[in-house]
Amino acid sequence: SPRRRLVNPETERAQLVASCQLTDSALLTLKAPYAARNAQPGQFLMLRIPNRPDLTTPRPISVADADLTSNTVSLLIQRKGCGTTVLCSLRQATEVLLWGPLGRPFSLLERGRALLVGGGVGVAPLLFLAKRLTECGIAVTAVYGAKTKTQLHLKARLESLSDNLVVCTEDGTEGVCGSAVSAMRQQLAQNRFDRVYLCGPPSMVRHALPLITKAKATAQVLLEGRMLCGLGVCACCTIKWQGRLLRLCTDGPVLDVPAAAEDD
Ligand SMILES: Cc1cc2nc3c(=O)[nH]c(=O)nc-3n(C[C@H](O)[C@H](O)[C@H](O)COP(=O)(O)OP(=O)(O)OC[C@H]3O[C@@H](n4cnc5c(N)ncnc54)[C@H](O)[C@@H]3O)c2cc1C
Ligand code: FES
Structure with missing residues (x-):
């Protein structure tokens, strides 16, 4: 092996x-x-x-x-x-x-348009990504979801780093009332993006992945699973992804979501 x-x-x-x-x-x-x-x-x-x-x-x-x-x-x-x-x-x-x-970082688009979708503290790595993408001249649309207005901690920073920011809260206290996943679905229906970058709690990622596949978009997702050593030694972070066993700390935490084939 x-x-x-x-x-x-x-x-x-x-x-x-x-x-x-x-x-x-x-x-x-x-x-x-x-x-x-x-x-x-x-x-x-x-x-x-x-x-x-x-x-x-x-x-x-x-x-x-x-x-x-x-x-x-x-x-x-x-x-x-x-x-x-x-x-x-x-x-x-x-x-x-x-x-x-x-860990494996996000790969930066060289041209085109990026959609960043972050839920809760999952927005943290996307903030750094938005900074690097805008430095490379990539047009960034960001969707930032949280349970409530007081948890939109990085809104001002993300706003300054994106061309278009869609904010949503589950209780409707700020922005669109609803989840980041439904705002993402709307963005994918209305616009064409060269890559979707996603990070958030496991339930959000679970709901988002089929929608990304359905939209035939290319995506990368950052999974925040449990880790112990972070170095590829203990195997406690092993997950099954696209039919393969991966160690999230060294094979991820950023994983590719392959675009669905045209006739899927
Ligand atoms: C690659 C990676 C990046 C991360 N980035 C961030 C970040 O930027 N900001 C941030 O706040 N957190 C981040 N996390 C999650 C963070 O590492 C965990 O929340 C933390 O290790 C929990 O430690 P604890 O001692 O506070 O909780 P514990 O006492 O270990 O656990 C408390 C509770 O939280 C749950 N829990 C623990 N770890 C996780 C997890 N990874 N996902 C979901 N539930 C968990 C446990 O099941 C338990 O119910 C990241 C995790 C990974 C793997
Ligand atoms: S956390 Fe130990 S192998 Fe990944």
């Missing part, structure tokens, strides 16, 4: 320079020159805090921005359990250990 690719990660001691507290999450800015220089949209970092016995295993978090001028990376972290709660409550100047950047 082919030898599986294992990753020997770069470790960086980063310093927390800012932590902006949001309703259910926090936006962290870390001084991390190596990660800032090397991160590509779609890649993630494994985060650990030295001397914290309650955070022995690292947590994977997508890079939401990388700034080469300030040598910083931004991360949007939603409080889920113990690890993310600790990360969201870190004080300024805390040292954070980073592995990475890891």
Whole structure:
């Protein structure tokens, strides 16, 4: 059988320079020159805090921005359990250990129009992607969905990085009332896109994939499954994708959704 690719990660001691507290999450800015220089949209970092016995295993978090001028990376972290709660409550100047950047990034379109669809904190990697795509002259339409208005944390940033932003909330408190998936369906029916980029909770991805296939669009999806090592060693992130067993940390987290054949 082919030898599986294992990753020997770069470790960086980063310093927390800012932590902006949001309703259910926090936006962290870390001084991390190596990660800032090397991160590509779609890649993630494994985060650990030295001397914290309650955070022995690292947590994977997508890079939401990388700034080469300030040598910083931004991360949007939603409080889920113990690890993310600790990360969201870190004080300024805390040292954070980073592995990475890891994983297969999004591939950037060279020309044409892109549709970015993000739900909840799934919008974080799409923000970084929108920045790189607009730098390459790609026309970006973004769909940003959340449960409610107060969870649209990165709306202003995404608006400044896209040509057209469609906001939707499930309770109708801002933008279109409904899900990001129905807004995506509408966009696919009305416009032609050269690629769809998708990231969000598993239920959103499950509903979106058949619609993308039906629209015969080419897409890439970032899956945020569970991970332990992030390096291709433990196999806990194994998933079945297009009939093949993949390790999400090294074969993903960005996976291709092949366009349906013309006569499908
Ligand atoms: C490639 C990748 C990129 C990610 N990027 C981000 C990001 O940018 N921002 C962000 O907030 N989160 C992101 N996540 C998810 C994040 O890593 C998990 O929420 C975190 O590891 C949970 O750790 P915890 O200790 O807080 O929760 P735990 O105590 O481990 O779990 C708490 C609860 O959350 C559930 N849970 C844990 N991990 C996940 C998961 N991956 N998906 C769904 N439910 C989960 C558990 O089943 C449990 O119910 C990403 C995950 C991956 C794999
Ligand atoms: S998380 Fe260990 S192999 Fe992927």
